[in-house]
Amino acid sequence: MADYSEVIFLTAALLIFGTLTINTARSFHITSDTMIRSDLEYRAIAIAQDEIDAIRWVQARSKNGPVFPYDPFDSDNSNFLYDNNPENRVITYGSENQYSETFIINRTAELLDETSDQRQYLITINISTNTLKPPLDVSLDFIRTLTFEN
């Protein structure tokens, strides 16, 4: 060959094509990762909503005792609802429970306001899973006011 310009042009074209292909594949990979995460997030949100529904049914009795002080959202209280934080829960799906997912459920209650017979709490429910890297994290907040009998 008299010169190598054609070879150089060809090499450059192949490099550009290779770069485009790699970037396209990376873009598709990110899209797939987003789809898998959103799928898992949806299931995690369903679990968080179940927890919120359970909070709606929590009853309050007596705030100050003397015999049965009962504030289920007070972490200093012996009847604290979330003593077993964080909780590992395995959810199974399918006709024969052939699919399963492990979620870590963490619940915290923050006292917002208090009167003589009422307490208002902000309950934060955090659902996480280590199936993906980085781990998936979903949080839902719920405000609940408890009215005590005495």
Place this chain on the structure above:
Amino acid sequence: MQPGLITSFTIGGMLLISLLAFNVNMSSTTQQTTLTTINQLNVDNIAQVLEMDFKRIGFNDVNESETFEKPVLSSSDSVHIEFIINDSNDTIEWYADPGDLVTNTTNPDDYYLYREENGVVTSFFPVVYFDIKYLVYSDVTRSWTETANPENAKRFIVEFVLESGETIRQKNNVDATYHLTAWKRTYTPNNINKPW
């Protein structure tokens, strides 16, 4: 034969093959993304309608014993629940029979989940699994236990599994892969769990 010509043909052929492979890969990934997105949208749709219906079980129903119109069907495979949602006795019915297969998809396992309002089908969704568990609370064991009769149930665990109608990946005509997603939710309707 000139070596330059042979080399040109070889390199050109390799470039053409890589272009074709890239095109096939991109088409396959695009198909997978589209089918997955459609499947997730279907999950969202079904979940929203179920949420709206199950939270209204027994709403404004004066006589709680009439909330549930019919008992669960005797077949162990099909699932059926019907309930009143207001004082006008409007009814919502959800039912699914694995024998009622979807015929316009290549997925051989999907069947129809129907929703009826006052006896008229308002929506139907292709699912591969749908189940409702009925629970009652026992004061003795202080826990929720499963019952076969929805008329006595106070809590419901609703679950479904969806698969895409078309394959996202297929090797020959046997090994077909469908996108699969599952969803499960627990409902404790206020109107059949009154504290008084």
